[in-house]
Structures are given as structure tokens and as C-alpha cells.
Amino acid sequence: MNAWMKILVVDDESPARRKLLSLLSDEPLVEKIYVAEDGDLAVEKINQLKPDLVLLDIQMPGKSGFEVIAEVGVEFMPPVIFITAFDHYAVKAFEVHAVDYLLKPFDRERFQIAFHKAVEQIQSKKNQSELFQQLLASIKKPQQFLDRIMVSTGSRIIPNAMEDVLYFASDDKYVEIHTAEQKYLLRDSLSRLESQLDPNQFVRIHRSHLVRIKAIRQLTPRSHGDYWIELLNGKRLILSRRFRDHLFR
Numbered sequence: 001m002n003a004w005m006k007i008l009v010v011d012d013e014s015p016a017r018r019k020l021l022s023l024l025s026d027e028p029l030v031e032k033i034y035v036a037e038d039g040d041l042a043v044e045k046i047n048q049l050k051p052d053l054v055l056l057d058i059q060m061p062g063k064s065g066f067e068v069i070a071e072v073g074v075e076f077m078p079p080v081i082f083i084t085a086f087d088h089y090a091v092k093a094f095e096v097h098a099v100d101y102l103l104k105p106f107d108r109e110r111f112q113i114a115f116h117k118a119v120e121q122i123q124s125k126k127n128q129s130e131l132f133q134q135l136l137a138s139i140k141k142p143q144q145f146l147d148r149i150m151v152s153t154g155s156r157i158i159p160n161a162m163e164d165v166l167y168f169a170s171d172d173k174y175v176e177i178h179t180a181e182q183k184y185l186l187r188d189s190l191s192r193l194e195s196q197l198d199p200n201q202f203v204r205i206h207r208s209h210l211v212r213i214k215a216i217r218q219l220t221p222r223s224h225g226d227y228w229i230e231l232l233n234g235k236r237l238i239l240s241r242r243f244r245d246h247l248f249r
Contacts, residue, residue, distance in 0.1 A: 039063025074132035
């Protein structure tokens with residue numbers, strides 16, 4: 001099988017770029033791999049090189065992945081595999097049937113699924129301009145995040161402001177809401193709650209914990225790439241290596 005694909009990797013994080021370059025180097029269809037470290041350079045290289053596929057990070061300083069598409073123009077944009085550390089962006093791209101997405105951190109198997117799906121769509125000459133139009137229209141609508149959450153205390157139901165929350169913890173079929181003074185139980189899943197929270201204010205640090213970023217006092221190394229997170233009230237939680245990129249962005 002002859003190599004024919006020109007690939008452009010767009011990511012502002014050098015470890016992410018190295019990982020993608022390594023994975024792409026094992027694909028026999030890939031002939032050339034180009035790199036852009038930011039959105040402005042991505043626009044320039046897409047227009048100049050006309051790649052067959054773009055691996056496009058969504059969250060970048062300056063111009064985002066969505067802004068890259070808008071500037072290039074949906075009718076001129078090559079097929080895209082979106083790369084993101086944030087579920088709500090990835091799901092949004094997936095729901096409008098974008099080529100595919102990779103949610104950081106991803107493994108070789110997940111990469112290959114996305115890549116081969118992209119190859120199939122390129123070979124079928126599927127026109128994606130309408131899909132990109134739908135995507136850009138959807139992200140222009142401001143997402144409404146929770147600014148308070150209703151909690152039960154005995155026979156009463158009271159509103160709890162998000163700015164008072166230190167962290168959320170999963171507890172079987174419930175979520176524990178921890179403030180400086182109280183702990184409340186909410187019948188919900190941590191994943192569903194996360195989708196309703198502003199990712200600029202709350203971050204997943206572990207499969208069992210969501211933390212308000214402004215409630216973090218300090219981080220100290222633990223082991224194997226994990227960290228201890230100390231909150232304003234002195235509580236210590238583990239920042240798992242798996243979720244480290246969610247906070248260090």
C-alpha cells in the first residue's frame with residue numbers, strides 16, 4: 001500500500017506533538033507530516049500545504065481550533081481529527097459527526113480507530129463543509145453552566161452557590177458536595193455533573209474528584225507523576241497522572 005497522505009499536526013504542547021508524530025510514523029499511508037505549534041501557523045500551513053488530514057487541538061493560546069476552521073473557511077478545510085482534554089468540546093464535535101476526536105490522554109488503539117475512520121472518509125470523498133458549519137454554529141451559542149446547585153438538608157432544599165464549593169466527590173450513586181463548612185449529598189453522577197460545570201472553574205483531578213480551581217492552595221509531587229493537591233481548608237486530594245493535563249493547561 002503506497003503512502004500518500006499529508007498530515008498536519010496542530011498542538012501547542014510539545015509532548016502531545018511528539019506522541020502524535022510517533023503514532024503517525026507507524027502508519028503506512030502517511031507520506032509527509034507537518035507541524036504547527038499554534039493556530040496562526042496552522043492557518044498558514046493549511047492554506048499553503050493543503051494537507052489531507054489535520055490533527056487539530058481545540059484549546060490553544062491565541063487562536064483555538066474552532067477559530068482555525070473559521071479562518072480557513074469551512075469549504076477549504078481538510079478533514080479533521082479534533083484533539084481535546086475537555087469532554088464537553090469533544091462530545092460537541094462528535095455530535096455533529098466531525099471526523100472523530102481524541103480525548104487526552106489517549107492510547108495507540110484509540111488513535112488508530114480515529115485515524116482509520118478519517119482515512120475512510122477521505123477516500124469516500126465525503127464533503128465535510130456542512131458539518132464544520134454546524135460545528136461552528138453550535139460553539140457560538142454560549143453554554144449555560146450551573147452557578148448554583150440545589151441541595152437537601154433534612155426537610156429543606158437550599159441553593160448552594162458554586163463559588164462556595166471546594167470539591168465534588170463520587171459516592172456510589174451520589175455525589176458529595178464539599179464546602180468549607182458543610183458536606184451535602186446529591187443523587188447524580190460525577191460525569192453528568194461535570195458536563196454542567198464551567199471547565200474554567202472546575203477541573204477533574206481523579207476519576208472520583210472534581211475540584212474548584214480557585215480552591216487549590218498548592219500542589220506537591222507524590223509519586224509516579226501524581227501530585228498532592230492541598231485545598232484552602234487543608235484537605236488533601238490526589239491529582240492523578242491520567243488527569244494531570246486537565247489542570248496543567
